[in-house]
Amino acid sequence: MKKSISAAIEENEPILLIDNLSFTYEEPIMDLADWYDEEVATSHTLTATRGMAPAELFDEELPKSQTSTAENEMTLKDISFSVEAGELILITGESGCGKTTLLQIINGIIPEFSNGRIEGDVLFRGESIIGIPVDRRGTLIGSVFQNPRSQFFNVLVKDELRFGCENLNLPVDVIEKRVSMLVKEFQMESYLERNLFHLSGGEKQKVACLSVAAMQPPIMLYDEPSSNLDAAGMRSLAQLMQVFKLAGVTQLVAEHRLSYVSGLVDRVIVMKDGKIEENFSGDRLRSLSVEQLRQMGLRSSRAVQPPATDHPLVIRSPIEQKNRTGTQDIDPEDLYIESLEMTYSKAAQPLLRIKDYCFKGNRIHALVAGNGVGKSTLLRSIAGLEKRAKGYVHYRGQRYKLKQMSRFCSVVFQDVNRQLLTDSVYNELLLSLEESDMSLKEKDELIILLAKRLELDHFLDAHPFSLSGGQKQRLAFATTLLMNQPILILDEPTSGLDLKHMVIMAEILAEYAKNHLVLLATHDQELLRMLGAEIHELINE
The missing domain is CATH 3.40.50.300 (P-loop containing nucleotide triphosphate hydrolases)
Structure with a gap:
């Protein structure tokens, strides 16, 4: 008979014992945040970057490869410690x-x-919990x-x-x-x-x-x-x-x-x-x-020195600062911010006021700063997804309001759960190709090729919410790549990624940046060392 917690608490035994634990999912586990975030998940923030595909797109017979599902498979096997x-x-x-x-x-x-089916036990001071x-x-x-x-x-x-x-x-x-x-x-x-x-x-x-x-x-x-x-x-x-x-x-x-x-x-x-x-x-x-x-497939156990900053980015420029649009050496593929201002309601001053700043095209640009400085807000503003942001940018020889930039951008949000919309990994990837003029066979081949590279090919039939955090991150990354927009924006893209998949992502980004502009925000110094990106440090002056 197992002891009660009160009786066992003083005894010299492990506080926690995992005893021959195995587990098999029988349905996908949903993120608890989605219970109250359904409205957000269908808002303009998502549809601006990935519109809903017509129903008939998923109804046709597709030449899909054989895949296995993440559901109904043993997830833990004989864990003991x-x-x-x-x-x-x-x-x-x-x-x-x-x-x-x-x-x-x-x-x-x-x-x-x-x-799911649990086998084995978890004991706290000798009692099953x-x-x-x-x-x-x-x-x-x-x-x-x-x-x-x-x-x-x-x-x-x-x-x-x-x-x-x-x-x-x-x-x-x-x-x-x-x-x-x-x-x-x-x-x-x-x-x-x-x-x-x-x-x-x-x-x-x-x-x-x-x-x-x-x-x-x-x-x-x-x-x-x-x-x-x-x-x-x-x-x-x-x-x-x-x-x-x-x-x-x-x-x-x-x-x-x-x-x-x-x-x-x-x-x-x-x-x-x-x-x-x-x-x-x-x-x-x-x-x-x-x-x-x-x-061993593990990241460094020692602190990684951050790379040197290439450009200071002042996020609260003086009001009187003049734009230099006429004198800046701006190439068509460059993204030039003429003016960008974003203020929270009831705030005494803007969070962002940026003028006369240029991100050169066909390169990887990394925004770095401490938490809360405004990296994510700046990325949303540039992508045309921040309604409170006002201003103008120049891109491909034209002047655009910020809200018009969504047509050029694909985005990986910091919380990728907010951009996964369909009932399978395959359909999630297919959704990104809805406006492509490729045949269904060509779409299928492209999806499988990218899924293999990101090691998602064994999960094509799985529900996106049955994936691990790192797998969801790779799925969101894949969906934005398939859209093939000229500007790729990523907010903390290596959140939940192990070393192996961080290296794969860095390699893909390096290839993508040869003819696209990549703009990301990250705290991940190991990623920055791999990318060789231009570093823009946000400075709050």
Whole structure:
């Protein structure tokens, strides 16, 4: 008979035991954010870049290749390991290897929000927690999701930071003490009154981490927590993990970016195809060279120095600054910003006021800056998707209002869940070719060729929401490539990508930029080193 948690808590045994765990999906798991984001998913933001295909496009007999589906296949296979109290375990491996699925079984999202067959067990201090109520499991395990929007329940930051503790029925003074300590330690004072949905991706991730931290669970799970964080944000995240570690909190971190967390890791679990391929100490991780890690398919465990800035981009130019349209050496394929201004409602001053700035054509341009400076907003404005942005750009010898630029741009958004519209990977790719004059056979051949290169060919029949985060990222990237627009815009394109697929993406971008303009925003220094892009640092003056 298994012991109760209260009886076992003092005994010297692993705090967490994964016992011969296997799992098979029986239907695609949907992103929780989509429950309340359906209206956004059908807004002009999407249709401006990818219109809906006519129904008959999917009804014809297509010469599709044989594919397998991600559904009804075993996702985890005989996973076994134990975790001692206070350990920090790094779980890594290629996209789709099962990292997120493992965490979702531990925290109870599976099977609560998706159907599937679980074999084996998950034990907390000797007691199975797979069958216990979600509210009870929530007092034991805190989770920070890959998509922070999935776990927000409030509008204001201050309310979200308190929300978890309020659900634990903690006294008001205890809640205020916990939240105040975190706010002070992580310099969040200026964020308390801000709207969560006006924050950048990295800022949202930070709020998600701190709202869970305030609950002080004995086990913390993180799913790609650094995916949208800048260097300062990753340092803050590592600081938070260090504080937890000193307090004896057990932490499991599913990550591709290793540098910020490598100094804290006690043990590393490398997964492949749903199985544990390697299990070794943190000391070994820190001793491996960059080349040895690459041979294992892992990113660097050491901080990567950022490349030098090529161009400072002042995002609040003086009002009196004159444009030099007549004197600038502008080629037809260049993107020249004559004027761009974007102001939030009720804001005292514009977030962006850019004048007389040029992105040269047939090159890769990378926007770099800290979280919240305005990279994503600038990309949306250039793509003609930010309704509050006003101004003019010059492209291909013509002068255009910003809102007219959507005809030239394809976009990979920071949250790719907002641009996946169909019921299969194949149809998602086919949708991007709806305006092409190619035959259906030619479309099919092109889709399969690109899917193979991005290693999505085994998932063509799968529902997009059954894919891993990295696989979704590659799918969104593929859809924009198929559109073949002259300007390709990508917002944090390597979020959730492992080393192997980051290299593939970098190679494709280098080829694409030979006759297209590529504009991306990223915090990923490893990607920047691979791309050899022109670096534009956003400066807030």
